[in-house]
Amino acid sequence: MFLIYNYLPGGNLESFIRGRSAATVQWKILHKIAFHIARALAYLHDQCAPRILHRDVKPSNILLDDEFNAYLSDFGLARLLGTSETHATTGVAGTFGYVAPEYAMTCRVSEKADVYSYGVVLLELMSDKKALDPSFSSQENGFNIVSWASLLLRHGRAKEVFTAGLWESSPHDDLVEMLHLAITCTDDTLSTRPTMKSVVQRLRQIRPS
Incomplete structure (x- = not known):
């Protein structure tokens, strides 16, 4: 089967x-991209039968048109999940830095693994940092964007997560809400992570006017 x-x-x-240039560091563009990715994943998880787990959500697998509409691509590692199944047991697939910890440790993959990967992508989109970046070592928490962003948020330094110019030009409350959403998506506890349908709903609440 081919996707065209x-x-x-x-x-x-x-x-x-x-x-990206300073001209594209805009809340409206960031939100649009985040929303489109979330909606695509929610469709795979909730509206397909059988449900589809992408298993390799990362920036290089998300395509953009000239109006910053985002499209999920590369379904080579996708896994089907029956309606009654809560997870699948399979060899670990995906890209280091985006693979959910429980999947890496137990080989049990669920929709919440895609949610985790989405949260990592969201952090990259907000910060211009990579999922694994040597610059994080100065924060004494390794090379993981999730640990880095969580630490800054806990210490009341959320502003430092965002790429240059974004904080100054965007509604602070909405940026922090999106940051909280990304951190919740990457929580180690599966039950704490939202569904992608819930992510879409939360993003609708902070949609730019």
């Missing part, structure tokens, strides 16, 4: 994050 996409001149999200 329209030509998407915006490249992938990884290139966008690493090379």
Whole structure:
């Protein structure tokens, strides 16, 4: 089976994050990309039968058009999940830094593994940092964007998570709400992580006017 996409001149999200100009550091654009990815995953998890686990959600697998609409791509590692199944047991697949800890440790994968990966992507989108980045070592918590962002949020330093110019030009309450959402998505406890449907609902509540 083949997936056919329209030509998407915006490249992938990884290139966008690493090379974006000051003109594209906007709350409206950030929210639009985050919302489209969330909606795509919610569709796979809730509206497909059987349900689909993507298992490799990362910036290089998200494509953009010239209006910053985001499209999930590369379903090579996708796994089907029956309606009555809560998880699947399978060899660990995905990219280091985006794989949920419980999946890496137990080989049991569920929708919440995609939620974790989405949370990591959201942190990258907000911060311009990589999922694993040597710059995090100065924070004494290794190279993990999740630990780094969680530490800053706990210490009341949320502003430091956001890429240059975003905090100054965007509604602070909405940015912090999105940061809280990303941290909740990457919680070690599966039951704490929201569903993608819930993520879509929360993003709707902070949609730019």
